[in-house]
Amino acid sequence: xxxxxxxxxxxxxxxxxxxxxxxxxxxxxxxxxxxxxxxxxxxxxxxxxxxxxxxxxxxxxxxxxxxxxxxxxxxxxxxxxxxxxxxxxxxxxxxxxxxxxxxxxxxxxxxxxxxxxxxxxxxxxxxxxxxxxxxxxxxxxxxxxxxxxxxxxxxxxxxxxxxxxxxxxxxxxxxxxxxxxxxxxxxxxxxxxxxxxxxxxxxxxxxxxxxxxxxxxxxxxxxxxxxxxxxxxxxxxxxxxxxxxxxxxxxxxx
Numbered sequence: 001x002x003x004x005x006x007x008x009x010x011x012x013x014x015x016x017x018x019x020x021x022x023x024x025x026x027x028x029x030x031x032x033x034x035x036x037x038x039x040x041x042x043x044x045x046x047x048x049x050x051x052x053x054x055x056x057x058x059x060x061x062x063x064x065x066x067x068x069x070x071x072x073x074x075x076x077x078x079x080x081x082x083x084x085x086x087x088x089x090x091x092x093x094x095x096x097x098x099x100x101x102x103x104x105x106x107x108x109x110x111x112x113x114x115x116x117x118x119x120x121x122x123x124x125x126x127x128x129x130x131x132x133x134x135x136x137x138x139x140x141x142x143x144x145x146x147x148x149x150x151x152x153x154x155x156x157x158x159x160x161x162x163x164x165x166x167x168x169x170x171x172x173x174x175x176x177x178x179x180x181x182x183x184x185x186x187x188x189x190x191x192x193x194x195x196x197x198x199x200x201x202x203x204x205x206x207x208x209x210x211x212x213x214x215x216x217x218x219x220x221x222x223x224x225x226x227x228x229x230x231x232x233x234x235x236x237x238x239x240x241x242x243x244x245x246x247x248x249x250x251x252x253x254x
Contacts, residue, residue, distance in 0.1 A: 008232040010035030013086045015079055015129075017069045017122060018096030020047035022193040023143070026220035027093055027227050032060035034228055036091065039082045041065040041075070043096070069096045070117030072125045079129035089133040091231045094126040095143040097161075101154045112157055119161040120168075127172045130181055137180025141230045142169050143223075144185040146246040162187075166242055173240030182239040184230045189246025191218040213248035 014031045018024040020042035032038045032055045040055075042048040045066025055062035063082065067074035083089045098118040100111045123142050130140045147155060148162035166185055173183040190208050209215055226245050229235050244250055 006033075006228075007035040008228070008234070009091070011037075012090035012231075013037045013039070013082050013088050014091035014093065014231065015039040015041060015082055015089065015126075016093040016095055017041045017075065017126065018043075019093075020044065020051045023188070023191060023220050023223050024093075024095045025051055026224040027095060028055065028062070030221070030224035030228050031091065031093075031231060032058070032062060034232070036231070037061040037063075037082075037086055039063045039065055039078055041067070041069065041078045041096075043068055068118075069094075069122035069125065070114070072121075072128075075122060075125035075129050076132075079133050083133045088136055089130070090136070090138040091141070092126050092130045092134075092138070093141045093143070093227060093231075094123040094165075096122050097143070099158050101158065103154055104156055107157065115157045115161055119158075120164050123165050123168050127168060127176075127183065130183075131176060131179075134179075134181050138182070139231050139235070140169075140172065140176075140181065140183040141227055142183070142185040144169070144187045144242055146187050146189040146244065146250050148187055148242070149244075149250045169242065170240045177239055182230075182235070184235070184239060185242040186223060186226050186230070187242050187244040187246060187250070188223050189218055189244075189249045191220060191223060193220060208249075211249060211252055212246075213252050216247065218245060218247060 014036045016028045019028045019040040028038045040048045040051045048064035052062040052064035065078040144165045145162040147159045169185040
């Protein structure tokens with residue numbers, strides 16, 4: 001674990017979608033290090049099992065779930081299993097996303113459907129699962145993006161999906177607030193995940209750094225730390241908000 005254990009989430013139960021790799025993996029590690037029992041949900045069950053096993057080897061409690069989060073039953077079954085086994089569900093992080101960039105003319109129904117299903121519909125199911133299973137209150141955290149605030153070339157659907165996540169977040173915060181359920185979002189900028197490091201052209205990295213006020217890419221721990229804050233009682237009067245964790249890039253572009 002890269003963070004000191006704080007036990008701020010001791011005894012609480014969390015479900016993280018897309019939790020086996022990248023930002024999602026950092027989130028499950030941080031929540032576990034803060035004392036939470038963590039459910040790792042990923043499209044690839046083998047990767048989810050690997051992540052959960054690593055958490056258990058480090059002395060934490062974790063369960064693995066596999067399936068397509070665009071399908072309601074995938075999210076609902078994972079949330080219901082955690083509630084049945086541990087008696088509660090306190091934190092739900094909707095992190096899963098699938099992305100294809102390209103010109104508007106090249107958009108296909110298949111690509112659009114998968115992006116919307118994974119990045120938007122899954123957030124709906126996560127909010128609904130919280131509504132059904134967070135009977136002791138809790139925190140829903142939706143991973144949006146700096147793209148929700150910007151017009152990024154060749155990212156029409158991605159920008160639209162992430163902007164939609166912010167709309168879901170605000171409305172659900174109003175609906176679920178009286179039941180003690182907070183709903184917030186996080187808007188990451190460019191984060192140095194393994195996929196970004198492998199796929200992003202070095203010249204494009206330099207350009208992004210030049211346009212980012214803090215002059216660096218984000219690290220996965222930057223995002224997981226924000227999640228830990230929103231999951232904990234330290235943010236007990238925060239709901240309907242989006243915390244931009246982007247090095248200031250959205251302000252620099254505006």
